[in-house]
Amino acid sequence: MTMSLPRQAAPPDGPPHRPAEDRRHRNRRRALTLLIIVLLIGVPAGYLVISANQSRDSGKDKEAKYSATGLTPTYPAKVQRRLYQVPIPHPADRVASYETNNWKTSRLYVQFRTTEAGLETYLDAMGVNRSDLKKGAITISARDRKISGWTFAGPGPWWGLSHSQKNPAPTQDVVVNLSNPVLPMVYVVSRTVP
Numbered sequence: 001m002t003m004s005l006p007r008q009a010a011p012p013d014g015p016p017h018r019p020a021e022d023r024r025h026r027n028r029r030r031a032l033t034l035l036i037i038v039l040l041i042g043v044p045a046g047y048l049v050i051s052a053n054q055s056r057d058s059g060k061d062k063e064a065k066y067s068a069t070g071l072t073p074t075y076p077a078k079v080q081r082r083l084y085q086v087p088i089p090h091p092a093d094r095v096a097s098y099e100t101n102n103w104k105t106s107r108l109y110v111q112f113r114t115t116e117a118g119l120e121t122y123l124d125a126m127g128v129n130r131s132d133l134k135k136g137a138i139t140i141s142a143r144d145r146k147i148s149g150w151t152f153a154g155p156g157p158w159w160g161l162s163h164s165q166k167n168p169a170p171t172q173d174v175v176v177n178l179s180n181p182v183l184p185m186v187y188v189v190s191r192t193v194p
Contacts, residue, residue: 070098070147070148070149071096071097071098071109071111071148071149072096072097072098073095073096074095074096074097075088075095075097076088076097076099076108076110080097080099080108083108083170083192084106084108084170084172084190084192085126085169085170085172085190086108086110086172086188086190087122087125087126088110088112088122089112089114089115089117089118089119089121089122089125090118091114091115091118092112092113092114092118093112093113094111094112094113094185095110095111095112096110096111096112097109097110097111098147098148100147101194103194104193105191105192105193105194106191106192106193106194107144107147107189107190107191108188108189108190108191109144109147109148109188109189110187110188110190111148111150111185111186111187111188112185112186113183113184113185113186114183114184114186115182115183115184116181116182116184119176119184119186122186126163126172126174127163128161128163132161132163133159133160133161133174133176134159134160134161135157135158135159136156136157136158136159136160137158137159137160137161137175138152138158138160138175139160139161139162139173139174139175140152140160140173140175140187140189141173141189144173144189148187148189150175150187152175152177152187154177154179155179156177156178156179157177157178157179158175158176158177158178159175159176159178160173160174160175160176161173161174162174167192167193168192168193169192170190170191170192171190171191171192172188172189172190172191173188173189173190174186174187174188175187
Protein backbone atom coordinates (compact mmCIF):
# COMPACT_ATOMS: atom_id res chain seq x y z
CA MET A 1 0.00 0.00 0.00
CA THR A 2 1.25 3.31 -0.89
CA MET A 3 0.69 6.28 1.15
CA SER A 4 -0.26 9.43 -0.47
CA LEU A 5 1.45 12.58 0.51
CA PRO A 6 -0.41 15.78 0.91
CA ARG A 7 -0.16 17.99 -2.10
CA GLN A 8 1.82 21.17 -1.89
CA ALA A 9 0.11 24.34 -2.83
CA ALA A 10 1.18 25.83 -6.08
CA PRO A 11 3.52 28.82 -5.75
CA PRO A 12 1.74 32.10 -6.19
CA ASP A 13 2.09 33.67 -9.57
CA GLY A 14 3.51 36.91 -8.13
CA PRO A 15 3.26 39.24 -5.18
CA PRO A 16 -0.18 39.82 -3.82
CA HIS A 17 -2.00 42.36 -5.83
CA ARG A 18 -2.35 45.75 -4.12
CA PRO A 19 -5.22 47.93 -4.99
CA ALA A 20 -4.38 50.90 -7.20
CA GLU A 21 -3.41 54.08 -5.33
CA ASP A 22 -6.12 56.66 -5.57
CA ARG A 23 -5.33 60.25 -6.55
CA ARG A 24 -5.94 61.76 -3.10
CA HIS A 25 -3.60 59.31 -1.38
CA ARG A 26 -0.88 59.91 -4.01
CA ASN A 27 -1.11 63.70 -3.58
CA ARG A 28 -0.91 63.39 0.20
CA ARG A 29 2.17 61.14 -0.05
CA ARG A 30 3.88 63.58 -2.44
CA ALA A 31 3.09 66.56 -0.20
CA LEU A 32 4.52 64.73 2.81
CA THR A 33 7.68 63.87 0.86
CA LEU A 34 8.07 67.50 -0.23
CA LEU A 35 7.62 68.70 3.36
CA ILE A 36 10.30 66.30 4.60
CA ILE A 37 12.73 67.48 1.89
CA VAL A 38 12.11 71.14 2.79
CA LEU A 39 12.65 70.45 6.48
CA LEU A 40 15.81 68.40 5.96
CA ILE A 41 17.43 70.70 3.40
CA GLY A 42 15.72 74.10 3.52
CA VAL A 43 15.91 74.77 7.26
CA PRO A 44 19.68 74.13 7.61
CA ALA A 45 20.33 76.10 4.41
CA GLY A 46 18.31 79.05 5.76
CA TYR A 47 20.18 78.87 9.04
CA LEU A 48 23.51 79.00 7.19
CA VAL A 49 22.43 82.06 5.21
CA ILE A 50 21.32 83.91 8.36
CA SER A 51 24.51 82.93 10.19
CA ALA A 52 26.70 84.08 7.31
CA ASN A 53 24.95 87.48 7.20
CA GLN A 54 25.37 87.96 10.94
CA SER A 55 29.04 87.03 10.73
CA ARG A 56 29.62 89.47 7.86
CA ASP A 57 27.86 92.28 9.74
CA SER A 58 29.94 91.58 12.84
CA GLY A 59 33.12 91.78 10.79
CA LYS A 60 32.07 95.13 9.33
CA ASP A 61 31.40 96.52 12.82
CA LYS A 62 34.80 95.38 14.05
CA GLU A 63 36.51 96.75 10.96
CA ALA A 64 34.90 100.16 11.51
CA LYS A 65 35.88 100.14 15.19
CA TYR A 66 39.51 99.25 14.63
CA SER A 67 40.01 101.47 11.59
CA ALA A 68 38.91 104.55 13.50
CA THR A 69 41.54 107.27 13.64
CA GLY A 70 40.01 109.49 16.27
CA LEU A 71 37.23 109.75 18.81
CA THR A 72 34.14 107.76 17.94
CA PRO A 73 30.79 108.32 19.65
CA THR A 74 30.81 105.07 21.63
CA TYR A 75 31.31 103.96 25.20
CA PRO A 76 34.66 102.27 25.73
CA ALA A 77 34.29 98.55 26.40
CA LYS A 78 33.97 97.47 30.03
CA VAL A 79 37.38 95.83 29.92
CA GLN A 80 38.92 99.10 28.64
CA ARG A 81 37.23 101.10 31.40
CA ARG A 82 38.53 98.65 33.98
CA LEU A 83 42.06 98.44 32.54
CA TYR A 84 42.46 102.22 32.16
CA GLN A 85 40.45 102.94 35.34
CA VAL A 86 38.01 105.30 33.61
CA PRO A 87 34.62 104.68 35.23
CA ILE A 88 32.00 106.64 33.31
CA PRO A 89 29.37 107.87 35.79
CA HIS A 90 25.63 107.59 35.38
CA PRO A 91 24.10 109.69 33.92
CA ALA A 92 26.51 110.61 31.12
CA ASP A 93 25.97 111.66 27.52
CA ARG A 94 28.09 112.93 24.62
CA VAL A 95 30.34 109.95 25.32
CA ALA A 96 33.17 109.36 22.85
CA SER A 97 36.31 107.26 23.08
CA TYR A 98 39.44 106.24 21.21
CA GLU A 99 42.28 103.86 22.12
CA THR A 100 45.84 103.83 20.83
CA ASN A 101 48.40 101.11 21.46
CA ASN A 102 52.08 100.76 20.68
CA TRP A 103 54.97 98.82 22.14
CA LYS A 104 55.72 101.53 24.71
CA THR A 105 52.42 103.07 25.89
CA SER A 106 48.69 102.44 25.54
CA ARG A 107 46.23 105.33 25.83
CA LEU A 108 42.49 105.64 26.16
CA TYR A 109 40.90 108.98 25.28
CA VAL A 110 37.40 109.49 26.71
CA GLN A 111 35.04 112.42 26.86
CA PHE A 112 31.60 112.66 28.44
CA ARG A 113 29.15 115.16 29.87
CA THR A 114 27.68 114.42 33.26
CA THR A 115 26.04 116.13 36.24
CA GLU A 116 27.71 117.72 39.27
CA ALA A 117 27.03 114.56 41.26
CA GLY A 118 28.35 112.46 38.35
CA LEU A 119 31.59 114.47 38.35
CA GLU A 120 31.97 113.91 42.11
CA THR A 121 31.32 110.18 41.63
CA TYR A 122 33.85 109.96 38.80
CA LEU A 123 36.58 111.78 40.75
CA ASP A 124 35.91 109.67 43.88
CA ALA A 125 36.20 106.47 41.81
CA MET A 126 39.58 107.71 40.52
CA GLY A 127 40.77 108.24 44.09
CA VAL A 128 40.81 112.05 43.98
CA ASN A 129 38.29 114.73 44.88
CA ARG A 130 37.06 117.98 43.41
CA SER A 131 39.47 120.10 45.44
CA ASP A 132 42.35 118.46 43.51
CA LEU A 133 41.18 120.22 40.32
CA LYS A 134 43.26 123.31 39.54
CA LYS A 135 41.66 126.25 37.77
CA GLY A 136 43.16 126.98 34.35
CA ALA A 137 45.24 123.79 34.34
CA ILE A 138 45.14 122.09 30.93
CA THR A 139 46.85 118.87 31.95
CA ILE A 140 46.32 117.01 28.66
CA SER A 141 49.46 117.35 26.52
CA ALA A 142 49.55 119.02 23.09
CA ARG A 143 50.32 115.62 21.54
CA ASP A 144 47.22 114.06 23.11
CA ARG A 145 45.07 117.07 22.15
CA LYS A 146 46.21 116.70 18.55
CA ILE A 147 45.38 112.97 18.48
CA SER A 148 41.97 113.42 20.10
CA GLY A 149 41.05 116.66 18.32
CA TRP A 150 40.40 118.50 21.59
CA THR A 151 41.28 122.21 21.52
CA PHE A 152 40.07 123.52 24.92
CA ALA A 153 39.58 126.93 23.32
CA GLY A 154 35.88 127.33 24.09
CA PRO A 155 34.40 129.22 27.01
CA GLY A 156 35.62 128.08 30.40
CA PRO A 157 36.47 127.99 33.16
CA TRP A 158 38.74 124.99 32.54
CA TRP A 159 39.94 122.90 35.47
CA GLY A 160 42.45 120.06 35.38
CA LEU A 161 44.43 117.51 37.31
CA SER A 162 46.96 114.76 36.74
CA HIS A 163 46.54 111.57 38.71
CA SER A 164 49.83 109.66 38.68
CA GLN A 165 49.98 106.10 39.92
CA LYS A 166 52.74 103.52 40.19
CA ASN A 167 53.00 101.07 37.24
CA PRO A 168 51.13 99.02 36.16
CA ALA A 169 48.24 101.25 37.27
CA PRO A 170 47.38 103.91 34.68
CA THR A 171 48.07 107.62 34.91
CA GLN A 172 45.12 109.90 34.11
CA ASP A 173 45.11 113.48 32.89
CA VAL A 174 41.71 115.09 33.36
CA VAL A 175 40.35 118.41 32.07
CA VAL A 176 36.87 119.60 33.03
CA ASN A 177 34.93 122.38 31.32
CA LEU A 178 32.70 124.08 33.88
CA SER A 179 31.17 126.68 31.54
CA ASN A 180 27.90 124.97 32.52
CA PRO A 181 28.52 123.96 36.15
CA VAL A 182 25.33 121.88 36.24
CA LEU A 183 26.50 119.76 33.28
CA PRO A 184 30.33 119.66 33.27
CA MET A 185 32.14 118.22 30.25
CA VAL A 186 34.98 115.85 31.20
CA TYR A 187 38.00 114.96 29.04
CA VAL A 188 40.31 112.14 30.13
CA VAL A 189 43.52 110.63 28.80
CA SER A 190 44.47 107.48 30.66
CA ARG A 191 47.79 105.92 29.77
CA THR A 192 49.41 102.72 30.88
CA VAL A 193 52.66 100.96 30.13
CA PRO A 194 52.07 97.39 28.95
